Amino acid sequence: MTGRFILSFDCEGKWGVADHLGPGEHRALGDAPLRRAYRSVVALLDEFDIPATFAFVGLFGEDHSSFQRLRPAIEQLAARAADYLQPALDDMDHGSREGWHGDWAVELAGATRTQHEIAMHGVTHFPWDRMDEAFVADEMAIYAELEGPVGRSRTMVFPRNKVAHADRLPSIGIEAYRLAPRRRSRLESLATEFNLLERAERDPARRDAGSIPIPAGYFVNWQSGLRRLVPQAVSELRFGHILDDAWRSGGVAHFWLHPENIASAPATLDLLRRMIRRVARARDAGRCTVQTQIDYCRQMKIALPPEVE
Numbered sequence: 001m002t003g004r005f006i007l008s009f010d011c012e013g014k015w016g017v018a019d020h021l022g023p024g025e026h027r028a029l030g031d032a033p034l035r036r037a038y039r040s041v042v043a044l045l046d047e048f049d050i051p052a053t054f055a056f057v058g059l060f061g062e063d064h065s066s067f068q069r070l071r072p073a074i075e076q077l078a079a080r081a082a083d084y085l086q087p088a089l090d091d092m093d094h095g096s097r098e099g100w101h102g103d104w105a106v107e108l109a110g111a112t113r114t115q116h117e118i119a120m121h122g123v124t125h126f127p128w129d130r131m132d133e134a135f136v137a138d139e140m141a142i143y144a145e146l147e148g149p150v151g152r153s154r155t156m157v158f159p160r161n162k163v164a165h166a167d168r169l170p171s172i173g174i175e176a177y178r179l180a181p182r183r184r185s186r187l188e189s190l191a192t193e194f195n196l197l198e199r200a201e202r203d204p205a206r207r208d209a210g211s212i213p214i215p216a217g218y219f220v221n222w223q224s225g226l227r228r229l230v231p232q233a234v235s236e237l238r239f240g241h242i243l244d245d246a247w248r249s250g251g252v253a254h255f256w257l258h259p260e261n262i263a264s265a266p267a268t269l270d271l272l273r274r275m276i277r278r279v280a281r282a283r284d285a286g287r288c289t290v291q292t293q294i295d296y297c298r299q300m301k302i303a304l305p306p307e308v309e
Contacts, residue, residue: 003200003246003288005279006254006296008053008119008178008217009041010157013060014099015125016260018088026091028264029099037263038105042112044273048280052116053293054109055157055178056102058123058143061150063103073142074124080135081126105259106148117292120153120174129162136165140172155214155293157256169211176297178256179204179216193221193230193238200242200251203300212300214293217254218242220275223267232267236274243278247287252296 010016013034017025027033045052059067059074067074078085092100109116122128123139123146131139143151154175158164161180169177184192192198201215221227221235239255246253255275262268282288291299 001247001250003243003250004252005243005288005290006252006293007050008055008157008256008293010121010256010258011054011056011060011105012121012125012258012260013102015057015060015088019084021087021091026096029260031098033263034099037259038108040262040269041259042108044276046113048276049114050276050279050290051114051292053119054116055119055121056106056150057121057125058146058150060102061106061148062146064101066147067101070142070145077124077138084126085124103148106150110149117294118149118153119155119157119293120150121157122159125159127160127162128158129164136168143172167210174211176212176214176293178214181216190226193235196238196241198238198242200246200249200253202251212297214296215252215254217256220255220257220272222261222265223271224265232271232274235271239275240278243282243288
């Protein structure tokens with residue numbers, strides 16, 4: 001059999017931590033460290049010719065002028081999500097003013113030799129399980145006004161993996177979404193890094209006539225805090241077992257992380273390199289194919305508009 005490998009990135013800038021901004025977040029997620037991290041990621045993927053899915057927060061993907069055009073609608077949402085969106089607006093106006101506009105990152109991911117997918121990671125990164133129907137409709141209205149390629153996404157990664165309102169996705173052209181991993185405590189999640197018998201995922205059952213679910217995947221161990229205690233060799237062994245199991249079973253080895261994890265903990269790139277090297281060897285040996293999320297959809301025979309085929 002041939003396994004399938006998917007690598008997806010949740011691309012957030014500071015939008016992913018807007019509700020708990022502190023000195024550490026401002027330091028690690030400023031414009032300079034973010035640019036270094038994104039450049040290092042696309043260079044690594046180009047080195048091994050590994051395509052990936054870059055799922056951007058919609059507002060992070062917009063430049064300053066486009067954001068200002070959308071700002072009245074964003075402020076209306078901020079009035080209903082003050083704990084999340086208002087700190088972002090305050091920092092843009094009176095604080096660091098960095099880490100909020102990543103149009104350069106979208107351009108970077110789209111201009112590399114390796115062809116990557118640009119996907120959506122929500123519009124504001126406000127968790128969808130906290131939204132009512134009216135909030136979802138207002139986010140979708142902003143999505144329709146995005147100027148960059150994020151506004152033409154075909155797949156989605158839900159902010160903070162909180163899958164909700166998935167039935168609304170087809171109305172904005174979203175063909176598929178990444179499932180949420182099983183809920184675990186932080187300690188349980190850390191302990192899974194030592195499970196060297198972890199298996200690849202299987203194709204989820206199609207649940208309705210809407211968007212297709214994509215296997216939830218495994219988090220690439222962020223080399224920060226207690227997670228630094230996990231030897232990279234252990235994480236690599238676990239990864240290798242999952243990849244080999246995908247080959248033997250025809251399953252899916254889906255891994256994900258944030259480029260921001262590399263900005264805040266550069267050693268994470270070292271682990272990612274070890275994993276990507278293994279994928280390249282398995283691909284070259286015919287043991288796995290490398291897919292983006294939209295490639296997975298095509299394989300699952302999802303009907304796509306002609307311009308996407």
